[in-house]
Amino acid sequence: MKNDFQTSLQPQQSSSASESKAAKHFQLIEKTYQNNLDSDYTEKIADLGKNFDYSSNSDRYWGNPELSTLYGTPLYDQASESQKLALNHLYWSGQYNHTANTEANTVLYNRITEGVFDSLNDYQTLCQELEFETAQEYHHIRTFQQIGYKTKIALLGKSSLGNPLKQSANLGRLKDPVWLKSLNYSVEAAKDATFRLVTRLMIGNRTCYSRYLQEQDGNSIPTIRGGLGGLTGSPTMIKFFTLNWGSSPFLASQYYAIRMIGNMSLKTYEHQYFKHFKKLEQAGEFVPAPTAVSYYHLRDESFHTTMSQVIAQELYRDFAPPNAYEKFVANLMVYSAQQGVLGGLSGGFPAVFREDASFFILFYRLLQSPLFEMSSEEALQWMEQCLCQEHEGFHINLKYHQRLLKECQRFFEPLDYLWPVNREVRIMAAGGSIDRALENNIKSWKHFSQQVLA
Ligand SMILES: [Fe+2]
Ligand SMILES: [Fe+2]
Numbered sequence: 028m029k030n031d032f033q034t035s036l037q038p039q040q041s042s043s044a045s046e047s048k049a050a051k052h053f054q055l056i057e058k059t060y061q062n063n064l065d066s067d068y069t070e071k072i073a074d075l076g077k078n079f080d081y082s083s084n085s086d087r088y089w090g091n092p093e094l095s096t097l098y099g100t101p102l103y104d105q106a107s108e109s110q111k112l113a114l115n116h117l118y119w120s121g122q123y124n125h126t127a128n129t130e131a132n133t134v135l136y137n138r139i140t141e142g143v144f145d146s147l148n149d150y151q152t153l154c155q156e157l158e159f160e161t162a163q164e165y166h167h168i169r170t171f172q173q174i175g176y177k178t179k180i181a182l183l184g185k186s187s188l189g190n191p192l193k194q195s196a197n198l199g200r201l202k203d204p205v206w207l208k209s210l211n212y213s214v215e216a217a218k219d220a221t222f223r224l225v226t227r228l229m230i231g232n233r234t235c236y237s238r239y240l241q242e243q244d245g246n247s248i249p250t251i252r253g254g255l256g257g258l259t260g261s262p263t264m265i266k267f268f269t270l271n272w273g274s275s276p277f278l279a280s281q282y283y284a285i286r287m288i289g290n291m292s293l294k295t296y297e298h299q300y301f302k303h304f305k306k307l308e309q310a311g312e313f314v315p316a317p318t319a320v321s322y323y324h325l326r327d328e329s330f331h332t333t334m335s336q337v338i339a340q341e342l343y344r345d346f347a348p349p350n351a352y353e354k355f356v357a358n359l360m361v362y363s364a365q366q367g368v369l370g371g372l373s374g375g376f377p378a379v380f381r382e383d384a385s386f387f388i389l390f391y392r393l394l395q396s397p398l399f400e401m402s403s404e405e406a407l408q409w410m411e412q413c414l415c416q417e418h419e420g421f422h423i424n425l426k427y428h429q430r431l432l433k434e435c436q437r438f439f440e441p442l443d444y445l446w447p448v449n450r451e452v453r454i455m456a457a458g459g460s461i462d463r464a465l466e467n468n469i470k471s472w473k474h475f476s477q478q479v480l481a
């Protein structure tokens with residue numbers, strides 16, 4: 028089953044044990060591709076998005092009430108039933124907005140890594156599966172956006188789509204002059220050229236450059252915004268990762284370890300919607316469209332998760348073991364993903380493991396929206412109570428945190444190239460502390476409230 032590229036890289040790894048292991052994952056890829064083709068729920072998901080009408084779904088919970096924005100906070104305890112329903116709907120919209128952005132990351136990285144696998148023999152089915160996944164993601168993203176947009180407009184009004192603080196900060200800001208634009212362009216081009224040089228030098232004759240990257244306009248390195256990928260590092264760092272994932276078979280496979288973090292994080296809450304759907308269906312009750320979207324999405328995503336797992340845990344062993352540079356970059360990627368996506372504990376969003384500071388503006392805007400109609404002072408007071416003092420919401424989120432931590436540790440444990448801090452998921456483990464979350468929120472809160480009142 029080995030191709031020329033692999034043979035030249037690892038002539039020593041041709042034992043019957045590794046051959047049969049390889050055969051096993053080739054079979055799994057083939058089976059997953061066939062099952063994904065046969066199962067495919069994208070049409071159903073697309074129809075649910077197209078026909079979504081908020082008012083026909085507004086009087087039901089879309090999932091367990093626990094999956095609501097600000098659940099378990101003093102504000103939630105005082106909220107009316109209609110506000111509680113709205114918080115349950117806004118939670119779905121927020122989480123799937125993040126999922127839509129993460130799946131937009133997937134579209135790009137599936138193509139980049141496919142451009143590496145495609146140039147090797149034996150991986151045609153894998154490439155077909157990645158292409159099929161990409162096509163599915165387009166439908167998923169569209170539906171999440173359609174439902175999220177209509178829900179936000181219905182509950183918060185059109186002003187919810189902008190960022191008032193950002194807008195006021197930008198008022199009076201002049202556009203960049205032409206000379207500055209061309210300077211920025213030159214800086215980016217120089218950055219791209221440097222990254223390319225370093226990567227080629229460090230990966231050496233193991234370089235297998237993605238066809239997709241070669242076909243880019245002006246050969247610039249594409250980048251992403253938002254989603255799980257966007258939280259993994261600064262825009263410059265993400266460009267560097269993007270190039271590396273498209274530069275060697277090992278690093279292309281390693282991307283799927285990061286994608287698996289996204290798969291597992293999504294499942295943490297999506298499985299709850301799945302169970303809610305089943306319960307309603309068995310009772311013969313009305314199923315809200317977003318609940319059905321989550322249910323069908325989980326079914327599509329189960330194949331994507333299998334692929335992430337098999338590529339990240341098995342397929343990478345087809346190639347020569349990583350050199351010191353590849354090992355370093357792979358570890359840096361997992362380390363950064365832990366810091367950006369798993370390193371905190373939110374007190375306002377269940378099943379979200381980032382610090383609340385990044386959501387302060389969202390909460391501030393939510394409390395001043397038509398849903399709560401608070402003044403700026405009231406909004407700030409409630410935010411302090413909900414984010415800087417211990418409450419049930421933190422404890423509920425800790426439960427989700429511990430569940431995901433165990434899954435991550437199980438997943439990373441067999442990856443022999445990882446540093447202990449990554450294999451044991453230590454950054455995420457350290458983030459699972461209510462005291463630390465409160466301490467960080469109090470610090471960031473002081474800064475935020477001073478900015479708002481200034
Ligand atoms: Fe998806
Ligand atoms: Fe997916």
